[in-house]
Amino acid sequence: MALPGCLQGGSAGARSRSCRPRAQRVAPIAPAAAPLAYGRRFRGPQPAAVALARGVGEVAEQRRERAAAEPAQQPAARPAASANGKRAAEDDRPANLRNIVFVSSEAAPWSKTGGLGDVVGSLPGALAARGHRVMVVVPRYAEYEDTHDTGVTVELLGHSEVGYFHRRHKGVDWVFVDHVSYKRPNLYADELGPYGDNQFRFTLLCLAACEAPLHLPLPPAEGGEPTLYGEDITFLANDWHGSLVPVYLAAKYRPHGVYTNARSVLAIHNPHQRQGSYAEEGRSVNHLKAGIATADRLLTVSPGYSTEITTYLGGWGLEGLLGARQPVLSGIVNGIDEDEWDPSTDVHLARNYSLADFKAGKAANKAALQKELGLPVDPDVPLLCFIGRLDFQKGADLVLQVAPWLMSQGVQLICLGTGTPDLESGLRWLESSFPEQARGWVGFNVAMSHKMTAAADVLLMPSRFEPCGLNQLYAMRYGAVPVAHKTGGLRDTVIDFDPFAQPPVGTGWTFSNFEAGGLMHAIGTALTTLKKHPGDFEGIQRRGMARDSSWNGAAREYEQVFDWMHMDPPYCR
Numbered sequence: 001m002a003l004p005g006c007l008q009g010g011s012a013g014a015r016s017r018s019c020r021p022r023a024q025r026v027a028p029i030a031p032a033a034a035p036l037a038y039g040r041r042f043r044g045p046q047p048a049a050v051a052l053a054r055g056v057g058e059v060a061e062q063r064r065e066r067a068a069a070e071p072a073q074q075p076a077a078r079p080a081a082s083a084n085g086k087r088a089a090e091d092d093r094p095a096n097l098r099n100i101v102f103v104s105s106e107a108a109p110w111s112k113t114g115g116l117g118d119v120v121g122s123l124p125g126a127l128a129a130r131g132h133r134v135m136v137v138v139p140r141y142a143e144y145e146d147t148h149d150t151g152v153t154v155e156l157l158g159h160s161e162v163g164y165f166h167r168r169h170k171g172v173d174w175v176f177v178d179h180v181s182y183k184r185p186n187l188y189a190d191e192l193g194p195y196g197d198n199q200f201r202f203t204l205l206c207l208a209a210c211e212a213p214l215h216l217p218l219p220p221a222e223g224g225e226p227t228l229y230g231e232d233i234t235f236l237a238n239d240w241h242g243s244l245v246p247v248y249l250a251a252k253y254r255p256h257g258v259y260t261n262a263r264s265v266l267a268i269h270n271p272h273q274r275q276g277s278y279a280e281e282g283r284s285v286n287h288l289k290a291g292i293a294t295a296d297r298l299l300t301v302s303p304g305y306s307t308e309i310t311t312y313l314g315g316w317g318l319e320g321l322l323g324a325r326q327p328v329l330s331g332i333v334n335g336i337d338e339d340e341w342d343p344s345t346d347v348h349l350a351r352n353y354s355l356a357d358f359k360a361g362k363a364a365n366k367a368a369l370q371k372e373l374g375l376p377v378d379p380d381v382p383l384l385c386f387i388g389r390l391d392f393q394k395g396a397d398l399v400l401q402v403a404p405w406l407m408s409q410g411v412q413l414i415c416l417g418t419g420t421p422d423l424e425s426g427l428r429w430l431e432s433s434f435p436e437q438a439r440g441w442v443g444f445n446v447a448m449s450h451k452m453t454a455a456a457d458v459l460l461m462p463s464r465f466e467p468c469g470l471n472q473l474y475a476m477r478y479g480a481v482p483v484a485h486k487t488g489g490l491r492d493t494v495i496d497f498d499p500f501a502q503p504p505v506g507t508g509w510t511f512s513n514f515e516a517g518g519l520m521h522a523i524g525t526a527l528t529t530l531k532k533h534p535g536d537f538e539g540i541q542r543r544g545m546a547r548d549s550s551w552n553g554a555a556r557e558y559e560q561v562f563d564w565m566h567m568d569p570p571y572c573r
């Protein structure tokens with residue numbers, strides 16, 4: 001297949017006029033020598049220079065010879081060992097065990113600005129627990145504790161030398177790419193806007209991730225000598241930051257016989273992200289578009305959103321391309337990190353609780369939060385919370401719009417978020433206008449987000465669009481009832497309460513019209529149910545808490561996508 005037009009004209013990092021870089025551009029692909037021990041470097045005259053001189057074709061030929069002489073470790077032969085000592089149940093073992101490499105700009109707990117960090121912090125562990133060998137490649141934004149320098153460095157994009165730090169945690173190889181451009185106070189932007197070199201920074205990440213399985217000898221989960229992941233890789237690239245992985249596989253590696261058995265999935269968590277100053281206005285290369293055009297499979301984080309994204313209203317200008325690739329576009333609802341978000345063990349809570357004693361547990365957490373924030377301590381006043389980025393997506397403006405009406409309903413409202421200056425000012429206005437009833441916490445505070453989720457009766461999620469949404473999943477697990485806009489993943493995960501169904505069904509309320517009236521109507525119904533039909537409200541809480549939000553089910557669906565993908569030839573050859 002010819003490479004699509006969006007790739008022609010070069011990328012921010014490679015500035016090549018052609019899709020296929022010349023042989024000398026691929027120097028970092030190391031020759032297939034014996035596996036490298038920790039501490040050996042690619043810099044200097046040896047491997048990189050040798051690879052340069054030989055060209056990638058020769059390197060690939062050597063790999064094949066070596067593979068014939070020493071058959072590579074077959075992932076499928078490994079036992080389903082795991083992360084936290086957990087093992088996939090015997091009847092729930094994946095048909096094919098794979099070498100999976102995540103490429104992401106964030107992974108909690110090391111780096112997180114939102115839901116992407118949560119997902120990449122927890123899904124890899126679930127896949128490792130099912131027996132896969134899993135590596136996650138993320139930037140090394142800071143000096144992370146408990147990571148060690150592998151000593152391996154590779155020179156990429158001309159003169160940019162990256163190093164690799166490593167930690168084995170929850171059965172996963174966490175690999176941190178070290179480069180000076182990642183060492184900034186924030187991940188993507190400062191007060192002047194997105195960093196001007198973001199495209200370079202994440203081009204570098206993609207290349208470093210492509211090189212890691214070839215260069216980085218890591219100890220296998222079951223112990224023993226370090227081995228390379230090799231070439232038989234399932235890449236899982238996330239958002240625009242990882243989008244050049246499929247491009248490089250298609251344009252740089254496969255044409256030279258490297259990664260011919262590798263495949264790539266592009267997971268779209270949020271297409272409405274700024275990658276650089278002008279990128280989204282079409283005046284620059286669009287990495288996400290390039291990834292969509294070249295990945296073997298596409299994923300979004302809910303079935304609902306996978307449909308919305310192919311429409312004019314949800315595609316952010318990419319709906320045509322996404323529509324054309326709809327046959328390979330799947331939607332899988334996120335799971336949650338059940339260790340971090342568990343009310344029975346959560347270290348941030350004033351009192352831990354479970355389904356058995358949730359009413360007393362939530363009452364204790366509500367009182368503690370009211371006291372901490374200087375609100376009147378009152379068990380009977382309904383407590384509504386909002387947590388999220390203060391931007392166009394999350395609909396904080398709608399919450400502020402209905403706030404005066406809400407206050408007249410005799411509730412307490414706590415909002416936590418950070419984002420655009422106007423909405424941050426809005427939170428301050430809320431608190432100063434209604435000091436007896438409202439708090440607006442401007443900032444990113446994980447502990448506070450846990451406390452609020454435990455204390456809340458109702459969690460507001462009036463997102464304009466929402467690929468999946470995690471806060472409503474956390475809320476349900478903590479017995480807070482979501483009131484959400486009926487969009488994307490919120491539509492898929494929040495089931496409207498139906499008091500007439502036998503037995504009653506529902507885990508919250510949604511509203512269809514994105515306007516103040518829609519939100520007020522849904523909140524009004526929730527408050528009436530809470531006050532006048534407490535038994536019904538408790539049933540909603542119980543069903544939410546019992547909902548299965550584990551990653552294991554989602555991991556199974558990911559495996560299905562991987563299996564389909566590996567049955568097909570590469571999309572771009």
Ligand SMILES: Nc1ncnc2c1ncn2[C@@H]1O[C@H](COP(=O)(O)OP(=O)(O)O[C@H]2O[C@H](CO)[C@@H](O)[C@H](O)[C@H]2O)[C@@H](O)[C@H]1O
Nearest residue numbers: 114115116269388417443444445446449466467468469470
């Ligand atoms: N001020 C603050 N203080 C503390 N914690 C805060 C915070 N603001 C946000 N958070 C936390 O950040 C996470 C946000 O996750 P979401 O899924 O709701 O949104 P996000 O839009 O970032 O993610 C994108 O990717 C995810 C993952 O796929 C999709 O679910 C989502 O729809 C998509 O937009 C939650 O863990 C939340 O608690």
